[in-house]
Amino acid sequence: MPGKAASAPRAAAIVGPFASGKTSLLESILFATGAVPRQGTIKDGNTVGDSAPEARNHLMSVEPNIAGTEYLGERWTFIDCPGSIEFLQDAYNALMVVDAAVVVCEPDPNRAVMVSPILKFLDDHKIPHILFVNKVDTGDVRLRETLEALQAISERPLVLRELPIREGGQITGYVDLVSERAYKYHAGQSSDLIKLPDGETDEEKLARQELLEHLADYDDHLMEELLEDVVPPTDEIYDSLKKDLANDLIVPVFFGSAEKREGVGRLLKALRHDIPGPEVSAQRLGIGPSGDAIARVFKTVHAQHTGKLSFARVWRGEFTDGQHIDGSRLSGLYTMPAGTLAKTPKVGLGDVVAFGKLENVGTGALIGANDAGADAWPAPLPPLFSHAIFAEKKGDDVKLSGAVTRLVDEDPSLSVEQNAELGEMVIWGQGDIHLQVAAERLRNRFNLQIGTRRPQVPYRETIRKAVEQHGRHKKQSGGHGQFGDVHLEIKPMPRGSGFTFEDRIVGGVVPRNYIPAVEEGVKEWMPHGTLGFPVVDISVALTSGSFHAVDSSDMAFKTAARIAMTEGMPKCEPVLLEPVLSVEVAVPSEYTSKAQRVISGRRGQILGYDAKDGWKGWDVVNAYLPQSEMSDLIIELRSLTMGVGTFSWHFDHLQDLTGRLADKVIEDRKAAAAG
8 A cells, every 4th residue: 555654653542332342343453463462352351441340340341441552663542432322421532632533333234323423423523434344253244234324324425445255144354445355354363365256356346436436526536537437546546545534524444353353454454554643633623733742631530549640642742751731740651552551751742641640630621732723622411310429438428529529520421519408419420320330430449438319309389379477476584585576478479480578568567677587587488398398489578567675686577487487388379399301302313203202201291303403314302301200311212212312401490290299299308307
C-alpha cells in the first residue's frame, strides 16, 4: 500500500454493543503486535482489559481499557470502550480524543440497531471510523443482510473492503477488493495468500465496482475514469480511501474473528495505512499546530495508590514530569504499555498519557493552552435512573459524600443531589448496572458499607375548599403569660400559584409588629400538612384577632397561627398532589407502538409522536408521566428496544391523586413518620 504513514503516535477507540467482542479484539491486537506473550480470553478471565473487580463481577467492561503497543515500528494506543449503553459516557469521551474508531458488531441483522447511538455520535462529530463485523466463524453468517441493516441506520455509506470466501457455508477467508488478492484464514496465525477461488471472480468484480462507485462520489477524477471504463491505478484507490475515511465520508467494512485472530492482521494494516495521524485529528478538533502544549482529558480516575489520574491525549507540544500546569505541579506522568502504568519523563504529540494529581482538572478539560477554536466537549448524558444511597455505618456520612463526589468527577454521567426535604442523598446514573457498579466502587475503593433504596417521590398536598378558622393560644404560669389570638381565612389557589399571605387587619386588633409572626407560624406549619406532605397553592389571610398588652408576643401569635392551620386545614378537603414529568421517549421506529404501550401502562398521557430530528429511523414519543412511575422506566424501555431506547424528562406540573393509590401513599408516609 502506498503513502507514508504518520510517524506520531496514533490512537484508535474500539467501540460497539455489549458482547460484540471488543475486549477480545483488543486482546487479539495486543498479541498480534507482540505487546503480550499470550492471548487471554474472556472465559478464562485473563485479558488485559476488564481487570477491575467490578468488570470481573459483571463479566463486562465498565470503564475504558487503555493499552499501548507498537506495530511495524509505529506507536499505537487502543482504547477498548464499554459496550453497555449504561457506560456510553466513557465511550463518547474516548471517541473525542482518538484519530479513528473501530466499530465492532456481530453478523446478526437483528442486532444492528444496537450500533445506532455510536454511529450517530461518530457522524455528528465527524470522527473517522471503520466497521469490523466480528464472530464470522460462528454459525450461519448473514453478512449482506447485516450490512443492509447497518446501512439503514448509518448516515455514511458502508463500503465493503473485502469479500468473504466461503467453504461449506463457513467464511474461511477473504478477497481484498483493492489489491484483488485472496487470503485464507489460518486460525491464530497470519492468513495465507491463495489463488482466487473458482466462482468468486464475478462476485468480486461486482463488489469492487461498487467500492469504486462509492469512492467516485467524492472524487471527480475517479468518476471520469469509471465513465470512460479506465481501470484506476491501485495507488489512486488507496489514496481515495484514505482521504474519504479521514473526512468521515465513508465507512470501510472488514470482518473476521477476534478470538481466532482471523481478519485482525488485515484490520491492523488498514488502520496503519488509512487512518489519519494526530496532526490531522487536532485540526479536525479546532486545535492549531502552533502554540503552547495542549492536551484534552477524557477520563478521570481516583486510584488507591497513585491518587487522582487524568487520562488525556496530547494534541500539541510536550509535557514533562514536574512542570507546573494550570496552577498545579504535575506529579507523575504515565503511559499505558499493554494496559499497565509506566512512568515516563516526557510525552508529546499523539501520546495518550495519565497526568498525576492535577486536582483542579476535570474530565473534558483542556490542559495547558486554552485554544479558543477547540471543539466544545459533549454535554454529559442526562440522568435516567436513581437510587437513594446511605452509609450503613454511623459516622460515615461525610466520608460517603466525599467518595460520591470523586465518582462523579470520574464519570460525568453520574450525578448526585442532596434532598434536604426528604433527607436523602440521591445518586443518578444511566441504569441499574451503572449504579450497582458505582456502589461496588464505593465499597471496594473507599471501604464504605452502603445501602440503597428507591428514592422517595416529592408529593405535595393542597385543598379544595375555603375555610375561616379561629386559633387562640393562651397560657398563664406565673409572671408573664402567653396570649395570641387570630382569625384566618384559608383558600385554595390555582395550580402552580404557590403560597400567598394577606394582611386584612383593620383598627389595630392585631398590632402591626405581630403580623409577621402570624405569617411565619403559617409557613412553619406548611411543610407537614394534614396528609403529611408539604402544602402548596393556598392563600391565607389574617382577617381579625385580639391581643393582650402584657402577655402577647411574637411566639404567642406564631403558635396561634399554627393552631389555626392545624384545626382548619382538615376542614378544607385536603387532596394529595403527585409530580408529573414531561417525557420525550426516543426509540427506533419499529418500537414506537411498544413504547406507547409502556407509557399508557404507567398512567401516562401520550401527547403525540414524530420523527426524531437528525436520526434515521427513530421516533420521539411525547407524554406526561407521573414521577412515581418513572423509577424503572429505562429498564423496561431498553428490554423492549434491544437496549437502545432512552428518554429525557423535566418536571411539568402537579396533579390530583385520589383513590387507592393516594391512600397507599398517605399510609406509607404515616408509617414512616411513626417509625
